Amino acid sequence: MSLTQKSKKFLEDLHIYLLSSGKNLNEIKEITKELEDHLLEAEANGKSVDQVVGDSPSAYMESISGEMKSDLASWTKYFPLVLLGPIAFTIFGDLINGGELAYSLFHIIGIIVYTLLFIIGVAIVLKYTSKKQSSVTKEIFILSLPIIVSMLFYLSVLFLDTMIDTPIVHFGEIGSIVIGSVVFLLIIAFSIWSKTIIIPVVLLALFLPDILLKETALSESSKLIIGMFITYSLIGLYLFYIFVKERKKQQGSE
């Protein structure tokens, strides 16, 4: 027992239509499976696709799509990651290597502008995309614009900081501990909220080798190689763990 070409075509079209409207993948699978079952049984009883989907398949697809929510919310949770990541990287790196924090005025203003630029940019594009019904590729492109722009901005701040001379602000021991703790708490809060431990994992992967190898008598080059090995292994392990988890989730939903 298999479907007629026309039914198959309809199900494929529906799948693509819902995907390109940015709907949740599991929900898409669920409704297409349900309709496939329905069409199978209908055709076995001598009914046509038209009797199931009506005169206008596109109007029918729209009515299905209208009852499903967009899936963008599930990955906008990664926005804070992009904001927090570079700042945490800079601050923790300096805390581990130097102890007390000291940044040029230029760098500090740069971080503040970067944060504002990022938040305002994200707010604007989220508002824009929620009003418009565009394809997923276009939506992802629009949403990544503020990320790319603010990242480039931060990189250029880091780069220009080495060339421009502005007064250095020393935070002292207590100031450094306070800043470090605040960033640390923000990361914990973000990890709990987004249910991902990607920032802690990446930070650990980047800084653990430094901490572990600092006191050893190894030569600089072997430190570098072992350090890189630890970094890539940790990130690799994490990606593998995510991959296995996602696969289990997919199998569970089928």
Next chain:
Amino acid sequence: MSHTQMMKGIIDGCLLAIIDGKECYGYEMAERLGEYGFDAVSEGTIYPLLMRMQREGLVTSVRRASTAGPQRKYYSLTKEGKQALVEFSLRWQQLEKSVNAVLKKEME
């Protein structure tokens, strides 16, 4: 209100009644509606309605193997669904009475 909108509201209520009678899956509901004379409505119409009713918490669904073989999504009413059915039934009886009265009186 357009014809289809009015129909949707009515089919909503009928689906609640059908599901209340016996836990069932989509194709079964469509068949039953057809048997009751709703054959002008295309069968697929029920799915967007079921999706909405599920979102509103009127029905729940479980995937289960049927006696015939494939896994099917079976729907049943929640407490809210049963309440909605009672309300629909009252509204409909009132509406039916009014429409009948108008027709009877005015078309004499």
